[in-house]
Structures are given as C-alpha cells and as structure tokens.
Amino acid sequence: MDPLSQNRLHQTRRQFLGSAGTGLGTAALAGLLANDGWAAGAGPSTQARFGGLDALPHFAPKAKHVIYLFQNGAPTHVDLFDWKPRLKELHSTAVPNSYIGDRRFSTMTGEADGKLLLAPIEPFAQHGQSGAWVSELMPYTAKIADELCFVKGMHTEQVNHAPAINFILSGGEQPGRPTLGAWLTYGLGNETDELPAYVVMTSITKGTSCGQIFYDFYWGSGFLPSRFQGVKFRGSGDPVLYVSNPDGMSRQVRRDWLDDIARVNELKLQEYGDPEIATRIAQYEMSFKMQSSVPELADLSNETESTLEMYGPDVKEPGTFAHNCLIARRLIERGTRCVQLMHAGWDQHNSLTTELYDQCRVTDRASAALVLDLKQRGLLDDTLVVWGGEFGRTPFLQGDFSNRPRWGRDHHPYAFTSWMAGGGVKPGISYGETDDLGMNVVKDHVHVHDFQATIMHLMGIDHERLTYKYQGRQFRLTDVHGHVVKGILA
Structure with a gap:
C-alpha cells in the first residue's frame, strides 16, 4: 500500500x-x-503470508510463532523456581530492613517491616544436565528443565493485577494500547487465511477461590485497527460464536x-x-x-x-488448560501467528498450602507436554513458548503462622521468574539472579520492557522500529524503553 x-x-x-x-x-x-500475499517478498523471509507490513521482518526471525502461557494472578517464584536455602534457614523470622528499603507493597501487605519470612512450602531439587532448581510442585516441568530458559531477573512496576497484566501484555498500565499479539499480527501478518492470526483461550482451576477476571483488553488491539485484536475461543460449545x-x-x-x-x-x-x-x-x-x-x-x-x-x-475436556494447550499446538501447526492462553487462580493470598497444589497439578503437566509435543514434531525450533505471570509473590508470610491452612504470599513486583523455550532461546540455562531471600534482583535485571523487546527480536522485529502513529506521536509496544536480553539468545 x-x-x-x-x-x-x-x-x-x-x-x-x-x-x-x-x-x-x-x-x-x-x-x-491479503489474498495475494503482497507482503511475502518483504524482508529476509520469502514464505507466503497474509497481511503484515512490507518492511517486516526487519531481520531473519528465530521464531515464527509464539505461544504465551500466561498465568493470571502471579505464580510464587520462591515456591516454584527460585530456590533460596537462606529463606528456609530464616523461616518465621522478621525480614531484615535492609531488604525492604523504600519498597512499595500492596495495601494488603501494608508496611513490610516486621513481616515474617516464609520458607518454600515444598522441597526443591536440581534437574537435568543444567542442574536447574525446580520445586517438587512442578515434577513435569522439572523433567524438561534442559529445554527451558528460566528468566529469574524479571521485575515490573505494578503491585496490582490488572495494571500489571496490562503492562506486561501491552506496555501500558491503563487499557487502550495494543497487546503483544496485536503488534505481532499487525507487523507480521499470518501464515494462513483460514484461521485468525491471534487466538486467545482462557481457563481456571476448578474450585479455586482466587481467580482473576479476564478483561477483553488483555488481548485488545488498542488504537490499531480492531482486526488485529485477539479472537477469543470459547471453552464450551462452538469455539467461536455464530460460526x-x-x-x-x-x-x-x-x-x-x-x-x-x-x-x-x-x-x-x-x-x-x-x-x-x-x-x-x-x-x-x-x-x-x-x-x-x-x-x-x-x-x-x-x-x-x-x-x-x-x-x-x-x-479431552474443552475449556481446561490441558485442552487449550493441545489446541494451541494445533493452531500453530495450521499457521496461526500468536496464541495466548490465560489461566487464572495463582493469587494465593491465603491458600498457599491448599490451592497452590491444585494450580500446579492442573498446569504443570500440560505446559511440559506442549513443549515436548512441539519438539517431537519439529515445531519447537521456530515456536517460542513463554510461561509466566504479571509479577511474583513476597518471600514473607501473609497471614498468621498459627493458621497454616490460611498461609499466603502477597504481590511482589521486585523479582519474579518466567521461563521460555524454543524459538531461538538458549535451552538449559537460568538467567538473572535474586538476593538470598528472593526479594530483589541483584544480577542481570530483566524489566518487563526488556522481556517484550526480546520476544519481538526473536520474531524478527526491532522493537524500536515497529511503531504506529496515534494522536500525533509514534507508539510502540515498549514505549521508550526496553533492551533485547542478548544473554538468553541462542
């Protein structure tokens, strides 16, 4: 055009x-x-595609598809992937003031002074040739540790769910900006005209008391034309209404x-x-x-x-996380560019010793199966799988030690863990490091905007060059921030 x-x-x-x-x-x-594949000759890729911009990809992509296994509510990094022996040693003692400083926590925590440290609720062990530390809560993920890149230096700026989820998915705290999937499909188009370029599926662990709301703007196109918003597949009946x-x-x-x-x-x-x-x-x-x-x-x-x-x-049950994971693989096989699975129930303020077990049981096996399934079909090399939430959980207790069934952890934006697999990411590594209590990142910081820039880079996009003019200025996913995390690139 x-x-x-x-x-x-x-x-x-x-x-x-x-x-x-x-x-x-x-x-x-x-x-x-785009039935004539008018963008097919653009950039290094010569594969026919439907839609997209002439100038993209900016360079040869490592990944052609992305599956984002988004875990709404914030998984607890110190109970799953970020092993801290000292946290176990100092269990039930007060958080040292030197770790808190002027940190801001949610109103449910209030002041962190005097809060008592809580050890991981289940043991950790090292797995694979990489020796990655994984909790016994995640046995299937542990088996594929050598396929994963654990990004342990993640941090963000938000302490509440909706702004934090919107921030990591769209680069802005308030609704109204295009999400990652919308940017990718706007820039790269799709590999098929038979299915949407950007598909979203939601699920929640049955019986959980800590589900998060799925707002439509989590997969919205913002100020991009609405054809770039995610198409939500339903969990029952026809996946798409009126089809x-x-x-x-x-x-x-x-x-x-x-x-x-x-x-x-x-x-x-x-x-x-x-x-x-x-x-x-x-x-x-x-x-x-x-x-x-x-x-x-x-x-x-x-x-x-x-x-x-x-x-x-x-x-086999539509609407479950496992079913959605399998459908995600089938969508990628058929050419869909971006699949976003959102699974709620990770907000364990007072159910760490009960509902966290159910949450891991429902998500652990299917997440690992997706990675293995993609690999055995030769799809993992050009499919980026991302697993993670909007922030982490506090290393200290929310609740009363005398009432163990009600133990919990509050929101924690200053350190959390995500993992990535396939699509040009180094397998079998842990990148980034938190302090000995899992409170703050101390090495190889990865801000949310850095994370976004890296995903875009793996898809062949320079995050600084993919922009859209709106209300008189050029916008991009990473705003005016973000650096590609080169240490995790294969």
Missing part, C-alpha cells in the same frame, strides 16, 4: 465523513484480505449473502475510508472460512492416545 493511502487509513472516521476515497477502498481491501450457519441457511446461500454485504461495505469503504469498515469485510470473510477450519481444528480424533496421555486426563 502506498504511504498516502496508508496514512489516510490511519485517520479517524470523523475526518473522512463527507469526503470520497479516490481509490482508497481498493488499496485497503487488498492489504486487508455455524443458522438453521435453514446453506453454505452457498451464506456465501452469496456475504458477497452482497461485502459489495455494500466496499462502497462505504471507498466513500469514507474508515478502517473499521475494512475490518468488518475481513472478519466476515474469516468467519466464513472458519466454518470449515474451526471444526477440523477442534476435532481431536486424529490425535494419538500417547499424545493425549502426555497432556493429561483433562485434555
């Missing part, structure tokens, strides 16, 4: 009212549906009906240049194609029993 037409698409609808498009509709629709034909309507009748609507919309697009009209055209077409692609995607009958067994007993 020529720069003039592209710039006009970026304007608001109000600015176009009453003016003619002079050919804009044709250019916009061509770029939108089936209404009673009495044949597929040919629906095709004719959509063609008529498309012609009307194209006229409006030429007249007003509103990019949301272009989105409507594209989404109608995608909906029609998904009538065939989604039922085939959701049909697990061709999966082997050994594969299903690997994911665990919940895999």
Whole structure:
C-alpha cells in the first residue's frame, strides 16, 4: 500500500465523513484480505503470508510463532523456581530492613517491616544436565528443565493485577494500547487465511477461590485497527460464536449473502475510508472460512492416545488448560501467528498450602507436554513458548503462622521468574539472579520492557522500529524503553 493511502487509513472516521476515497477502498481491501500475499517478498523471509507490513521482518526471525502461557494472578517464584536455602534457614523470622528499603507493597501487605519470612512450602531439587532448581510442585516441568530458559531477573512496576497484566501484555498500565499479539499480527501478518492470526483461550482451576477476571483488553488491539485484536475461543460449545450457519441457511446461500454485504461495505469503504469498515469485510470473510477450519481444528480424533496421555486426563475436556494447550499446538501447526492462553487462580493470598497444589497439578503437566509435543514434531525450533505471570509473590508470610491452612504470599513486583523455550532461546540455562531471600534482583535485571523487546527480536522485529502513529506521536509496544536480553539468545 502506498504511504498516502496508508496514512489516510490511519485517520479517524470523523475526518473522512463527507469526503470520497479516490481509490482508497481498493488499496485497503487488498492489504486487508491479503489474498495475494503482497507482503511475502518483504524482508529476509520469502514464505507466503497474509497481511503484515512490507518492511517486516526487519531481520531473519528465530521464531515464527509464539505461544504465551500466561498465568493470571502471579505464580510464587520462591515456591516454584527460585530456590533460596537462606529463606528456609530464616523461616518465621522478621525480614531484615535492609531488604525492604523504600519498597512499595500492596495495601494488603501494608508496611513490610516486621513481616515474617516464609520458607518454600515444598522441597526443591536440581534437574537435568543444567542442574536447574525446580520445586517438587512442578515434577513435569522439572523433567524438561534442559529445554527451558528460566528468566529469574524479571521485575515490573505494578503491585496490582490488572495494571500489571496490562503492562506486561501491552506496555501500558491503563487499557487502550495494543497487546503483544496485536503488534505481532499487525507487523507480521499470518501464515494462513483460514484461521485468525491471534487466538486467545482462557481457563481456571476448578474450585479455586482466587481467580482473576479476564478483561477483553488483555488481548485488545488498542488504537490499531480492531482486526488485529485477539479472537477469543470459547471453552464450551462452538469455539467461536455464530460460526455455524443458522438453521435453514446453506453454505452457498451464506456465501452469496456475504458477497452482497461485502459489495455494500466496499462502497462505504471507498466513500469514507474508515478502517473499521475494512475490518468488518475481513472478519466476515474469516468467519466464513472458519466454518470449515474451526471444526477440523477442534476435532481431536486424529490425535494419538500417547499424545493425549502426555497432556493429561483433562485434555479431552474443552475449556481446561490441558485442552487449550493441545489446541494451541494445533493452531500453530495450521499457521496461526500468536496464541495466548490465560489461566487464572495463582493469587494465593491465603491458600498457599491448599490451592497452590491444585494450580500446579492442573498446569504443570500440560505446559511440559506442549513443549515436548512441539519438539517431537519439529515445531519447537521456530515456536517460542513463554510461561509466566504479571509479577511474583513476597518471600514473607501473609497471614498468621498459627493458621497454616490460611498461609499466603502477597504481590511482589521486585523479582519474579518466567521461563521460555524454543524459538531461538538458549535451552538449559537460568538467567538473572535474586538476593538470598528472593526479594530483589541483584544480577542481570530483566524489566518487563526488556522481556517484550526480546520476544519481538526473536520474531524478527526491532522493537524500536515497529511503531504506529496515534494522536500525533509514534507508539510502540515498549514505549521508550526496553533492551533485547542478548544473554538468553541462542
């Protein structure tokens, strides 16, 4: 698309009212549906794709797809992956003031002075040739330790869930900015026109009392055209609403009906240049194609029993984390660019010794199975798998030591752990280090913006160059921050 037409698409609808498009509709629709693979020759990659920007990728990507296993509520790093013997030694003693300084904690914690340290609730052991420390709460993850890169120097700026989740997914604390998946699909397009480029699935551990709300802006497109927002697959019934034909309507009748609507919309697009009209055209077409692609995607009958067994007993139940993990692999196989799984229930303020066990049981096996499944199919090399939450949990107790069933940990933005696998990341390493209590990062800090920049880099994108003009300034995922974490790159 020529720069003039592209710039006009970026304007608001109000600015176009009453003016003619002079050919804009044709250019916009061509770029939108991209059935001619017009961006295929751009950058180092010659693989056909649908949509995306001419200049991307900026360089040869290590990963072509990303699966983000997002753990809503903040997993406790000191109980799962960040082994601290001294925390065990100082169990039930007060946090030394030197570790707190002027740190700000959530209102549920209040002042950290006088809080008592809490040892990991289960033992840790070293695993694999890498010798990675993993809690007994995560036995399946422990078995794939040599495939993983544990990023232990993570830190953020938010102490509450929604702003922190929005920050790590969109680079901004407030709703309204494009999420990672939206940026990736805006820049890189998709490898198929039969399925959405950005798919989201949600789940929660049954019986948990600490679930988090799934806000739509966690997969929103912000100020990018809405065709780049995540398409949420449901956990029951048809994965996508209204993808089936209404009673009495044949597929040919629906095709004719959509063609008529498309012609009307194209006229409006030429007249007003509103990019949301272009989105409507594209989404109608995608909906029609998904009538065939989604039922085939959701049909697990061709999966082997050994594969299903690997994911665990919940895999056949739609809406579970295990089922979503398997669907994520199937989406990647079929060309979807970005899959975001969001699993709630990690907010253990007073259920560390009860619900944390259920949470790990539900997520551990399926997460490990996904990595192994991708590897045995030759997909892990160009698929980046990311596991982690919005922040960590405090090394000190929230609650009363006399009431063990009610033990918990509060929000902790100053240090937490995520892991990555495949897609150009060094396997079998731990990057970053926290102090001897897991309170603060002391070596190889990785800010949220650094994490985002690194994911973009692995996908062949220079995070400083992928921008979008909105309200008079150029925006990017990492705002004006972020450095690629070169120490984890293979």
